[in-house]
Amino acid sequence: MNRPVARRAQFTGWRALAPGLTPLALALLSAWPLHVRAQAAPAQTGNTMPAVTVSATATPDATTEGTGSYTSKTATVAGKTEQSIKEIPNSVSVLTRQRMDDQNMTTIQEALRYVTGVQSVDYGDGTAYFKARGNMLGIEFDGVSMVSGLQYQQQFDLAMYDRIEIFRGPSGVMDGAGDPGGTVNLVRRRPLDTFHVATETRIGSFGSARQVIDVTGPLNKDGSLRGRAVLVGSDALKSVNGTREKEVMAYGALDYDIDPRTTLSLSAGYQINPISGLDYGASGVTNSTQTALIGRVPSSWSQNFSPSWNYAYTSLEETNANLVHRFENGWKAQTTLFYRHELTKGDYAYSGPGATADGLSSYGEQRQRNSYDWFGADTNVSGPIQAFGQTHTLTIGANYSLLSYTQQSGFVALNGPFADGTFSLYDPNAVTKVDTPFTYGANNRIEQYGVYGQARIRLARPLTLVLGGREAFFQQTSQTILPSVSDWSTQAQLNHRFLPSAGLVYDIVPWLTAYANYSKFLTAQPVSTFAGAGLPPRTGEQYEAGLKGSFLNNRLNATAAVFRIHDKNRAVGDPDHPYYSIAAGKSREQGFELEVTGEPLPNWNVYAGYTYLNVSYENDAPDLTDGTDPKHLFKLWSNYKFSQGMLNGVTVGGGMLAQTQITRGVEQGGYAIFNASAGYRFNRHVAASLQLNNIFNRGYYIRPPGNFYSEFGARRNVMLTVRSDF
Known part of the structure; x- marks a missing residue:
């Protein structure tokens, strides 16, 4: 522990x-x-x-490692410090270390795909986009909000993290300007106070291999200095023929108790992800006038539609420093600094726009090199206040996030062997590589900061009022460097914008609470009107109400929530001036969510989540670049360990993911994917499991084809995992 x-x-x-x-x-x-x-x-x-x-x-401690549970009593994503999930007037889910291990999750795409209400859509190059309640999600790293740090960005291997906390709905009070989908908080694994060595060896049916080594323990006699090192290496062939992904990750962490109440934590991580045979998939089939997507192309769900010379490479470097002091009166002060550098480069060809019914498509080669530097800081104090015979809690703080990045890219349209210069999607290796110089380059800078506060006011013994507020600042600027150097210009700026939230929590009985909340959000829009002015930000609010229950001596948690989001001033195309925008769009996202996590019986862990989502637009339309959202989304995983009799040591598990249709150019019909696992613990040190994914070999798209790009779901595959623990 x-x-x-x-x-x-x-x-x-x-x-x-x-x-x-x-x-x-x-x-x-x-x-x-x-x-x-x-x-x-x-x-x-x-x-x-x-x-x-x-x-x-x-x-309080929100750590999930070693608990063996699918549920957590507390989370930090809602208020920077550990809070009881049952007392948070918002929808919060926690993906624990145990469930990540039981489902053999290694990437954030796999993890969020099995979180209530979240869409996780792969992009083909090791990145993805993530949505909840019809909107994009933001991200925190150990409670430090990072602007533009999640969508289409490579993330570290999950061996680095203890848990993933997901806050659904606007989180502007703590995180600032952003989409109202919610926030993902990735929480690092910390050093343990006892010596511990764990390994994981995995092989897969496509020809993949993965090795993890995790060592932790005290580094001095009195245990005031503790360390941890995690090493990961993998070499994997994907479900799509010819695509090979490699990974090397190293993570190290130190915790030092400066005195009995003060702890300094330092960590660093490094990871590389080269991909060969990179496949962005086929574009959708268009009609004879190239105006409407009407079908899909694949001849098999293992088809690679890109040439074998396609290549991409990503490297990540990250450092984190956290200083915590706990006062004798129950107050806590903490400051966290975070830095991450990412380098991405690639040279690849892809098809589109569109394809003919017989599989002919134009191809272009793109070469790019992007570098990103994130810096974040968060400092806060929190603690109890005695007033009017009740104990209240106050949190106040400030945070800062900066993203500086440079983009360089070049594109060449390729001339194919057919009369119209196209290539056959079924013969992608006929696409020859050409020299592709950089023709576009830009420097970009996104800066966000603010001060925030949250008060939990105990109005009476069963009733708590939760008030939050933030004074927000945001600026986005850019400068072209290719084909020529320009002056810096401002795309979006927000100053002194106040973001409030309010919630009520009512303890009906000790095991059941009811809650309601209101929260406001705003999102900067870096686009211009025909007159040259910047668009005002998207603004809106969410209303949510729900119930949270804790059963069977806190072993099983259940939540139910209804929500409605009003979103206005959305950027839409100017009907009188093509290529420009006006702030005239509106949308409404509403629905309900159900989630059950925990241990209904000894040795039986279960997770189930269902979401109904209805999205409507006024003077607007869904962004088909990212696709529409499924109206119904259901996720399930269950795991049972036999502890006596002839089956003592045997573990069986299984689950499913089911969703209704989505549209991105073409329609992806509803589908269900079923998975199962079986394992055996040989002794207290060694266990093995065999997992069968996509049991019925369902062919489906994770990312349906549009004018460009598509991504297949993985075919049926088997994975053998052996874990040791000393």
Whole structure:
């Protein structure tokens, strides 16, 4: 188990008070991870020791590693500190370390695909886009909000993380300007206070291999310095023929207790992801006038529609520093600094726009090199306040996020062997590579900062009012560097914009709460009107209400929520001036969500999530670049461990993902994917599992074809995983 921050608070007198204690007991008492207060009783005479009263308040900890559970009692994504999920007046899900392991998740795409209400859509190059409630999601790294850090960006291997927290709905109070879909918080694995070595070896039916080594433990005698190192290497052939993805990841972390109440945490990560045979898929079939997408192309769900020389490469570097101090009065102060550098480069050909019914399409070669630098900082204080006979909680803080990136790209239209210069999608290796110089380049800068506050006001014993507010600032600027250098210009700017939120939590009974919330959002729009002015930001609000229950002695959690989002001032095309925009679009996203996670019976873990979403537009239309959203989305995973009898040590699991149709140029009909697993624990150190994915070999698109690009779902495959734990 992770060691709480205040672990080294000691009372120096245990041996004198109880000379019969064993060395182990003395060690445990000396390292008691709680706040200890000793109060002497009136003096006694003779050899009788004075009576000692010990009172302690446990420090909340949202860590999921080692719990063996699919559910978590607390999360940090809603307010920068650990909060009971049942007392948060918003929809929050936690993907625990146990469920990531049981479902063999290694990428954020795989993980978010099995989170309630989230669409995870691959892009073909190791990146993806993610939506909830009809809108894009934002991201935090250990509670530090990073502008433009999730969509279409490579992320670290999940071996680096303890859990993934997902907040659905506007999160502007903590994160600033952004889409109202919600926020994903990736929380790192921390060093443990006992020595521990774990390995994972995996092979897959397409010819993939993966190895993980995880070492952690104390680095000095008193355990005040702890470390962790995680190494990952993989070499994988994908479901699509000829596509090969490699990965090397190294992660290291140190925790140091400066004093019993102050902990400094440092971490760093490095990862590379080369891809050969990169396939962006086929474009959709158009009619004779090239105006409407009417069908789909593939002859098989393993077809690679790109030449074998396609290549892409991504490298990630990341550092994180966190300083936490816990005061004796229950208050906590923390500051986190975050830096990430990403380099992406590639040289590839892809088809489109559109294709003919017999599979002929134009191709173009694109070469690009992009570098990104993110810097983020967050500082906050939080703690209890006694007033009017009740205990209230206040959090105040400030954060800053900066993204600076440089883009360079070049494109060459390729001339094919057919009369109209096209190529056959079924013979992509006929597409020859040409020299493609960079013809476009730009420097870009997105800066966001603000101050925020959240108050949990206990109006009465069963009723809590949660108020939040943020003063937000945002600026986006750019400068072209190719074909010529220009001056910096401002695309979007927001100053002194106030973002409020309000929620009520009512404890109906100890195991059931009801809640309602209101929150406002705004999103900068870096586009211009015909007159040259920038568009005002998208604005709107969400209304949400729900129930949260905790059953079976907190082993099983269930939530139900209804929501409605009003979104206005959306950028739409100017009907009088092509290539320009006006702020005239409106949309409404509404629906409900159900989620159950936990352990309904001993040794049985289950997760189930269902979402109904209805999206309507006024003077606007769905962005078919990213596609429409399924109206119904259901996700399930269950895992049972036999602990006695002839099957002792056997584990069985299974689940499914089902969704109704979506449209992106062409329509992807509804589909369901079924997976199953079986495992055996040989002893307390070694276990193995066999997982069968897409049992019925369902052919489907994760990303249906539009004018460009498509992505197949993986065909039926088998995965053998062996884990050791010492």
